[in-house]
Amino acid sequence: MASLRHNIYMIKNKLAVVVLLITLFSITIHKEAVCQNFDDTYPLTLQESIDLAIDLSPLSQSARYALIANQWRYRSFRADLLPGLSASGNAPNYRRSFRDNLNPDGTTSLIYTQQSNASFGLSIEQPVMPTGGNLSISTGITRLGVFANENTYLWSSTPVVIGYSQPLFQFNELKWRNRIEPLQLQIAQKEYTEAMESLSLTVTQRYFDLLLSRINLDIAEFNVAANDSIYNISQGRYNVGNIAENDLLQTELQLRNAESSLTQAQLNYDQQIDNFRLLLGLSPDIPIEVDIPEDVPEFHVDQERALQMARLYNSMYLNFEMQTLEAERTLDMAMKQSSFSATIQANYGLNQTSENFLNTYQEPLSQQFVALNFQIPIFNWGKQRAEVNFARNTQRQVADDIAFEQAQFDLQVQNMVAEFHQLRDQVLLAELSERIADRRYEVARNRYQIGQIDITNLFIAQTERDAALRSYIQAIRNYWISFYNLRRMTLFDFEQDVVITHDL
Known part of the structure; x- marks a missing residue:
């Protein structure tokens, strides 16, 4: 894999030199035109991509308007308590x-x-309000x-x-609204923060989707060049009678498959980068590129503390309280409407x-x-009694549903913390495997060039090298997805040890 990175690095350096020469020449001839029309490629880190999405993404704008709407709704309620x-x-x-x-x-x-x-x-x-x-x-x-x-x-x-x-x-509607509306505003504020963290999670997924498609494109380009070189070597060996025609045809077939994979990889990369720009709220003509995150933060997350943070800050627990209040409100309404x-x-x-x-x-x-x-009410065929019993049993149903959903959520948080600790170890193992597979391919390629192994073993080494690199990217992807999913569920940054908040 070192040769692949080296080739990509050399190509990027050559392109950078060409771009620099063209830029200097253009500035000399048409300085003002270049200032308006020349676009650089913007390298984006994962955190920069998340920051852009929070500022510009249509999803973040939608979440902001949802919170603003709830704030105006609460102001309307507060106005109902004042003289008119x-x-x-x-x-x-x-x-x-x-x-x-x-x-x-x-x-x-x-x-x-x-x-x-x-x-x-x-x-x-x-x-x-107290008396209605x-x-x-x-x-x-x-x-x-x-x-x-x-x-x-x-x-x-x-x-x-x-x-x-x-x-x-x-039934005192205003008194119940005085209990429900402030809680509804708190839920909206929590859901806004969760929406921003969910957007961070989505950006992370799309970021690594784009990164993996770019890696696949780099692999496909390298494989085309490598297989073309192997095919030329095989032609020479076939001409002197060192290999059979079957081996020559196998190298040619591998080259054609590599060319087909390159076409598909290019199409997939173009689709991924367009989707990524759309998510970030960027113009379709802005050139961007992403790279493998260099650092994987290492910190410990205590399971009990994660549960405590989730119960304190996640909107689900406020929604549980809201459901309980709504059930109590419905029962109170049924009882008051069925009596004197x-x-x-x-x-x-x-x-x-x-x-x-x-x-x-x-x-x-x-x-x-x-x-x-x-x-x-004197006689209505048991209608009031039926409505009261309906509301009372609905309240019991809500209580049981909340107990089950809360247990499910707690278990989900516990599993996520356990998975998070394992994923960092998987990143380290995947990185080691990628280095071993890359080195094995280099050795196999050199041995094939001097005729010590056949073409089948070389292609096996090449396939394992490509798979090891993809597995390494996937391991990093899983780690960062778990990282932001944990933030989303607890609304707590365990790396910085602070509560997560997002302002409008």
């Missing part, structure tokens, strides 16, 4: 028609009327106009009216009427209003 000022009225309200009129002798006659009515009012309402009641203060004025032989206007004012409405033995309920209303205020607008606010008279409305 509203205005109401109608103008003009004109009517010209016949209407029924009750005469003193008990008979009814139709009279022709022409009148208008206009009103305007202001009110302030304050919900009382509503406190209001209002003021208003009304003008009635009667148009006959002589136009008459009558004003009516209510300078102030204080009212209170209190449901009794009823009442509403008491009380108003106290001032009012006055006059044909003169200014007099409507002089010496106002008091007004009072008290009402008690109630509802008692």
Whole structure:
């Protein structure tokens, strides 16, 4: 494998020299044009790719908007707890028609009327969250106009009216929202952080998919060159009678297969790099390249601590709490709606009427209003009892589901920590195997050139070398995927020993 890396290194150096000469020449001739149109290849590390995706990816933008939407939803709820000022009225309200009129002798006659009515009012309402009641203060004025032989206007004012409405033995929606909405916001914040970590995990997967496709392309290019050289050597040996025609045909077939693999590897690489740019939110014409991460961090993750962090910071546990609250809310609603309920209303205020607008606010008279409305379910074929039992058993089902899902999640975290520790050892073993396979191929190639082994053994060494390199890349891929998956599930960075947070 050392020869492959050496050849790739030499090719890159030659390309770099050519690009440098072309750049210098272009700057001399067309400096301004080059500054606008010349694009360099951007080498991206894994961390740089993740940072780009968090800033530019459409997936990160979608997660941000989801969190912002939940923040506005919570602000809407908080506004429901505060006093609200509203205005109401109608103008003009004109009517010209016949209407029924009750005469003193008990008979009814139709009279022709022409009148208008206009009103305007202001009110302030304050919900009382602990009790579910509503406190209001209002003021208003009304003008009635009667148009006959002589136009008459009558004003009516209510300078102030204080009212209170209190449901009794009823479901308190606002009180439950006060428990649920803050928790919903916490879940949204946790899910946003998890979405960013999930994006990091996805970028890691795509990064190594692109890296592996590039390695496969490098291997395919090297194999074409190597097999072409072997085929030329075999032709010479066949011409002097050192090998049979079957061996010559086998080398030619290997060369054609290598050329076919190169075409497929190039197509796969082009697809992978396009998908990677799309995930990162980059323009399709930006040239990028990725390389094997040099460092594999080594640190210990305690299983019990990982469980503790997951229970503290993962949104799943908040969702468990949310499901419990929703089940309790449904049961409370079913019980309150199936029993006796009442509403008491009380108003106290001032009012006055006059044909003169200014007099409507002089010496106002008091007004009072008290009402008690109630509802008692008597018989409905057991509907209320069925709904209560349904809600109660649903609550028990939710509790059992949560217990099982929590145990599953805990087991998943434990398995992930155990797997994480093993994956680093696998990276070290894969790296050692790759070096051995690369050295074996070099030895086999040199021995074939001097005729000490046949072509079959050389091709076996070549296949094992390629497989060892792919296994090494796959081992690194598995390690980093486990690394970011552990971060996603615990929302804790065990390498830096800090809680993971992402700001908008």
